[in-house]
Amino acid sequence: MRTHLLAPTSWLLGLLALGACGAASTPPDELAEPTLVGISYTLKVDASLTRANVRACFDGPAPDRLIAPAPAAELLVDARSDDGAPLLRGDVLDLSRLAPGECARWEIDLARAAWGRDVVRRGGEALVPPGLLLWRPAGVIPARVRVELPPGLHASAPWLDDERDDGVESRDDSREPSELSTDALAVPGNLAFVRAEPLRFSESGTDVEVAIFDGSLAVTRDGIERWLRAAIRAVDTFGDGFPVERLHVVVIPSGPGWRPVAFGLVRRGGGPSVMLLVHDEIPEEALVRDWTATHELSHLAMPRMYEEDRWISEGLATYFQEILRARGGLISEDDAWAAIASGFERGRVVGSGRTLWREARDMMRTGAFRRVYWAGTAWALEADLALRRRGHTLDGVLAASRARWSTREVWHGRDLLAECDRLLGEPVLLPLAERYGAQEEFPDTDALLRSIGVSFGARDLELADDAPLAELRRAIVAPPTR
Numbered sequence: 001m002r003t004h005l006l007a008p009t010s011w012l013l014g015l016l017a018l019g020a021c022g023a024a025s026t027p028p029d030e031l032a033e034p035t036l037v038g039i040s041y042t043l044k045v046d047a048s049l050t051r052a053n054v055r056a057c058f059d060g061p062a063p064d065r066l067i068a069p070a071p072a073a074e075l076l077v078d079a080r081s082d083d084g085a086p087l088l089r090g091d092v093l094d095l096s097r098l099a100p101g102e103c104a105r106w107e108i109d110l111a112r113a114a115w116g117r118d119v120v121r122r123g124g125e126a127l128v129p130p131g132l133l134l135w136r137p138a139g140v141i142p143a144r145v146r147v148e149l150p151p152g153l154h155a156s157a158p159w160l161d162d163e164r165d166d167g168v169e170s171r172d173d174s175r176e177p178s179e180l181s182t183d184a185l186a187v188p189g190n191l192a193f194v195r196a197e198p199l200r201f202s203e204s205g206t207d208v209e210v211a212i213f214d215g216s217l218a219v220t221r222d223g224i225e226r227w228l229r230a231a232i233r234a235v236d237t238f239g240d241g242f243p244v245e246r247l248h249v250v251v252i253p254s255g256p257g258w259r260p261v262a263f264g265l266v267r268r269g270g271g272p273s274v275m276l277l278v279h280d281e282i283p284e285e286a287l288v289r290d291w292t293a294t295h296e297l298s299h300l301a302m303p304r305m306y307e308e309d310r311w312i313s314e315g316l317a318t319y320f321q322e323i324l325r326a327r328g329g330l331i332s333e334d335d336a337w338a339a340i341a342s343g344f345e346r347g348r349v350v351g352s353g354r355t356l357w358r359e360a361r362d363m364m365r366t367g368a369f370r371r372v373y374w375a376g377t378a379w380a381l382e383a384d385l386a387l388r389r390r391g392h393t394l395d396g397v398l399a400a401s402r403a404r405w406s407t408r409e410v411w412h413g414r415d416l417l418a419e420c421d422r423l424l425g426e427p428v429l430l431p432l433a434e435r436y437g438a439q440e441e442f443p444d445t446d447a448l449l450r451s452i453g454v455s456f457g458a459r460d461l462e463l464a465d466d467a468p469l470a471e472l473r474r475a476i477v478a479p480p481t482r
């Protein structure tokens with residue numbers, strides 16, 4: 001995610017306020033409630049998407065209360081037990097007086113939700129974090145969700161089962177319940193209500209569902225599929241392959257603009273989901289060459305990290321957006337190094353004199369995105385070179401670390417890199433990160449690029465094959481042989 005945006009609308013500004021690519025400020029830290037064994041939600045929305053109605057019933061005793069992130073309490077029109085007792089107390093739903101077997105029900109003002117930063121609601125379609133609708137117990141328990149829709153509306157989320165394959169004609173108003181865990185609701189996620197049947201395909205071993213908002217996109221549905229397939233194939237050249245088995249994508253037309261994609265954001269609640277805001281008149285070829293989808297998908301190859309670690313997470317995603325596109329044949333080797341070299345030039349001229357850790361933490365206030373992203377990219381390149389001199393690769397080590405983290409938990413960058421160093425058997429990534437993170441100035445990327453034979457000549461980028469590390473440079477962008 002980078003933020004040279006055009007004509008930002010209020011909901012777009014709201015998304016920006018969320019932080020880069022869904023960086024988390026607080027980790028989930030809940031314990032299971034041992035007595036509660038399950039919760040069944042029925043979620044119903046009206047045709048105009050102004051109201052959502054939820055009923056929650058419990059297997060076994062009800063929990064004492066249900067919680068939801070702000071501003072869920074402000075969006076409640078009403079919340080009552082089956083026999084009509086009001087449930088909202090402060091900002092929780094108090095279930096302590098619910099009789100055995102009794103359910104809770106509440107109504108949500110979706111139109112009002114769209115005033116906030118979390119919900120996109122346009123022209124009878126909406127994108128909502130499911131945690132805002134489905135109030136949950138504090139514990140981690142299995143949940144079943146049945147979504148009931150008016151005719152002509154489709155619901156799409158990473159955890160919603162595709163109803164096509166059950167041998168029965170698709171009937172969106174009576175789809176079978178889908179299963180997820182209530183802790184998935186604690187992590188921001190994407191639940192889309194769209195008019196068009198979601199696009200579904202399989203690419204590089206990954207099942208993909210794409211919810212496409214209505215609009216005036218020049219690119220066709222087939223073009224969107226080819227674009228996303230190309231990006232997935234590029235990211236499939238990472239380490240041991242594409243990092244997730246199931247991928248959810250939301251494509252939202254974002255009006256006129258010269259850049260192919262205005263904004264991208266990864267959310268992980270209930271499974272990985274990437275939102276991409278596409279400018280209307282952008283042709284398919286420009287989307288296929290664009291970096292944004294590859295960048296967002298690269299985030300899925302690492303865990304969520306804290307705000308101060310954004311120079312690591314965004315540095316890695318920015319590095320991989322260039323080299324994976326080169327590996328996947330979407331751009332040339334020259335294009336990739338030119339993008340990295342010019343990114344360094346743009347990153348060098350911004351910054352507030354803070355250390356890189358602090359700059360990353362304060363990035364939304366200082367606006368020093370380019371310094372954070374591109375100084376992080378310089379670290380990623382130097383880290384990759386250090387690893388390759390030892391016979392490893394940066395993407396290989398990150399792929400090997402995947403067994404140690406889940407997609408939902410939030411990691412400290414230092415802990416992740418220490419874990420990678422443990423896998424390597426020697427400290428490589430963390431000491432380099434400590435050095436970069438403490439720097440108040442932009443790193444010396446000229447020396448770094450010279451070492452791999454990358455320089456700007458009179459007009460164009462020049463690649464020298466007699467540089468000390470030119471062979472490693474070529475290996476970095478070479479497609480894997482597997």
Ligand SMILES: [Zn+2]
Pocket residue numbers: 001020021295296299313314317
């Ligand atoms: Zn990012």
